[in-house]
Amino acid sequence: xxxxxxxxxxxxxxxxxxxxxxxxxxxxxxxxxxxxxxxxxxxxxxxxxxxxxxxxxxxxxxxxxxxxxxxxxxxxxxxxxxxxxxxxxxxxxxxxxxxxxxxxxxxxxxxxxxxxxxxxxxxxxxxxxxxxxxxxxxxxxxxxxxxxxxxxxxxxxxxxxxxxxxxxxxxxxxxxxxxxxxxxxxxxxxxxxxxxxxxxxxxxxxxxxxxxxxxxxxxxxxxxxxxxxxxxxxxxxxxxxxxxxxxxxxxxxxxxxxxxxxxxxx
Amino acid sequence: xxxxxxxxxxxxxxxxxxxxxxxxxxxxxxxxxxxxxxxxxxxxxxxxxxxxxxxxxxxxxxxxxxxxxxxxxxxxxxxxxxxxxxxxxxxxxxxxxxxxxxxxxxxxxxxxxxxxxxxxxxxxxxxxxxxxxxxxxxxxxxxxxxxxxxxxxxxxxxxxxxxxxxxxxxxxxxxxxxxxxxxxxxxxxxxxxxxxxxxxxxxxxxxxxxxxxxxxxxxxxxxxxxxxxxxxxxxxxxxxxxxxxxxxxxxxxxxxxxxxxxxxxxxxxxxxxxxxxxxxxxxxxxxxxxxxxxxxxxxxxxxxxxxxxxxxxxxxxxxxxxxxxxxxxxxxxxxxxxxxxxxxxxxxxxxxxxxxxxxxxxx
Numbered sequence: 001x002x003x004x005x006x007x008x009x010x011x012x013x014x015x016x017x018x019x020x021x022x023x024x025x026x027x028x029x030x031x032x033x034x035x036x037x038x039x040x041x042x043x044x045x046x047x048x049x050x051x052x053x054x055x056x057x058x059x060x061x062x063x064x065x066x067x068x069x070x071x072x073x074x075x076x077x078x079x080x081x082x083x084x085x086x087x088x089x090x091x092x093x094x095x096x097x098x099x100x101x102x103x104x105x106x107x108x109x110x111x112x113x114x115x116x117x118x119x120x121x122x123x124x125x126x127x128x129x130x131x132x133x134x135x136x137x138x139x140x141x142x143x144x145x146x147x148x149x150x151x152x153x154x155x156x157x158x159x160x161x162x163x164x165x166x167x168x169x170x171x172x173x174x175x176x177x178x179x180x181x182x183x184x185x186x187x188x189x190x191x192x193x194x195x196x197x198x199x200x201x202x203x204x205x206x207x208x209x210x211x212x213x214x215x216x217x218x219x220x221x222x223x224x225x226x227x228x229x230x231x232x233x234x235x236x237x238x239x240x241x242x243x244x245x246x247x248x249x250x251x252x253x254x255x256x257x258x259x260x261x262x263x264x265x266x
Numbered sequence: 267x268x269x270x271x272x273x274x275x276x277x278x279x280x281x282x283x284x285x286x287x288x289x290x291x292x293x294x295x296x297x298x299x300x301x302x303x304x305x306x307x308x309x310x311x312x313x314x315x316x317x318x319x320x321x322x323x324x325x326x327x328x329x330x331x332x333x334x335x336x337x338x339x340x341x342x343x344x345x346x347x348x349x350x351x352x353x354x355x356x357x358x359x360x361x362x363x364x365x366x367x368x369x370x371x372x373x374x375x376x377x378x379x380x381x382x383x384x385x386x387x388x389x390x391x392x393x394x395x396x397x398x399x400x401x402x403x404x405x406x407x408x409x410x411x412x413x414x415x416x417x418x419x420x421x422x423x424x425x426x427x428x429x430x431x432x433x434x435x436x437x438x439x440x441x442x443x444x445x446x447x448x449x450x451x452x453x454x455x456x457x458x459x460x461x462x463x464x465x466x467x468x469x470x471x472x473x474x475x476x477x478x479x480x481x482x483x484x485x486x487x488x489x490x491x492x493x494x495x496x497x498x499x500x501x502x503x504x505x506x507x508x509x510x511x512x513x514x515x516x517x518x519x520x521x522x523x524x525x526x527x528x529x530x531x532x533x534x535x536x537x538x539x540x541x542x543x544x545x546x547x548x549x550x551x552x553x554x555x556x557x558x559x560x561x562x563x564x565x566x567x568x569x570x571x572x573x574x575x576x577x578x579x580x581x582x583x584x585x586x587x588x589x590x591x592x593x594x595x596x597x598x599x600x601x602x603x604x605x606x607x608x609x610x611x612x613x614x615x616x617x618x619x620x621x622x623x624x625x626x627x628x629x
Binding site for chain 1: 370
């Protein structure tokens with residue numbers, strides 16, 4: 001019994017170590033005073049300071065946030081609509097196709113999604129002259145495409161769990177269909193939408209592969225910037241930047257989890 | 267008076283499945299009408315068509331002289347209490363109850379007054395600001411009732427109103443529901459699978475099966491004078507003996523029933539012919555068990571053996587085996603207090619009933 005629990009604890013410790021030591025070491029070295037990224041030279045926050053003086057980093061961060069917020073919002077609107085259609089419109093013609101298409105970006109390799117979107121944008125440009133330049137708009141569209149899938153799934157499952165007679169009761173009491181959506185449906189699926197938004201936001205902020213495919217000259221997102229810097233060797237300010245991203249993403253995921261858990265209780 | 271609600275040839279098909287099949291019905295103002303049937307008999311679909319939540323395939327519904335067949339649910343003078351109660355989880359009791367009035371654009375002060383009134387009626391005044399998840403099952407049921415009543419609908423539809431409550435609470439709530447209905451004079455249509463509930467609540471009952479009404483009548487009528495085998499078996503228990511008609515008189519028929527090994531007499535209200543196969547049916551509580559042969563020659567009298575017995579406190583159930591192996595169920599009141607049993611397993615007994623108690627079943 002005791003030997004067994006010790007074994008389990010050891011396995012657990014190794015598991016956590018495997019998952020979190022790389023992350024912890026990034027955070028640890030971000031406070032390194034030394035210019036050499038892997039040699040400890042005492043505690044310092046100078047790399048954080050240096051980061052905020054680096055215009056390239058700030059530009060990339062600004063672009064990434066702009067894309068993340070826009071695409072998360074678009075994905076939440078479109079994803080909620082698809083989730084609604086999938087959960088509430090019964091068996092209509094093309095339902096299987098729609099549900100397959102909505103969820104396909106989740107299982108499709110990112111390289112394929114990126115490549116196909118790039119091809120789409122290039123041919124669109126040749127056909128109708130838009131998008132003239134790849135950058136903010138194309139990356140936002142690409143991110144909306146794959147984030148939408150997650151929002152649709154979350155909203156759909158929330159709607160399926162929700163008692164349909166709530167909406168019927170509201171209608172029976174004199175609520176017109178559109179009013180019922182605002183009075184009953186939206187307040188009840190709001191937690192799912194918020195969770196979906198937060199998830200989309202973090203997904204967009206993380207993405208390197210798809211953004212690399214569909215971005216153009218002059219539009220570098222934060223992950224792209226980091227990746228290009230690392231190719232020349234790990235510099236300590238990148239550690240600082242990575243630590244900030246870890247913090248932001250952790251908070252986003254934790255919030256999404258909290259919101260879903262709270263909504264599940266109701 | 268009788269045709270306050272008038273349903274004519276109402277049908278609902280889901281693909282090939284016929285949920286409700288050409289139903290005709292008239293319900294009077296102020297009635298407490300029950301639709302009774304097993305699951306899948308079409309009773310809920312019928313109720314949903316009255317609420318406007320399902321569109322009928324054919325037929326029409328009129329309420330108080332107005333055709334509402336194609337009217338949207340939010341325009342109908344009808345409200346519904348849902349089986350799940352469907353209480354809005356993000357609104358407190360007062361906001362739930364006042365929802366219908368808010369959608370009608372009633373003024374704030376008026377809403378508050380009427381919410382207070384109706385909450386007092388259902389005895390929930392002190393729960394006004396509670397959230398639904400802080401309420402018990404019985405309280406939620408009353409919130410749902412208050413919310414459906416507050417708009418003073420011409421008709422209130424109740425879908426299994428008591429099914430989610432435990433037995434004791436259900437009995438109490440039954441009477442509360444009847445009092446409220448009496449007080450407000452609103453026509454109630456209750457859908458239920460519980461025959462006891464339907465019997466105690468209703469002025470009239472429609473027994474439904476396979477999308478059709480098998481019988482419509484007062485609780486007494488459907489229990490004492492069932493028109494067919496389904497109704498006879500669905501409401502309470504009944505012993506049915508299959509037989510062939512031998513004699514037809516003005517108000518009485520005789521049929522030879524092989525299962526009983528006797529010629530049975532029944533008061534027949536239906537038209538039957540000699541040679542027709544019918545069922546002669548008797549309720550368990552109409553049968554008398556005795557050790558001696560009763561002397562009344564008018565009665566039907568058959569000999570049997572006690573095959574099984576059950577003591578239920580207020581009454582005892584007996585399963586009597588006839589000479590040909592047929593089991594007859596008998597229920598008798600335990601009038602006298604006694605420790606010893608009046609009958610034991612294997613006792614030879616006589617069962618008897620008057621011709622007046624037997625029912626003729628045609629189909």
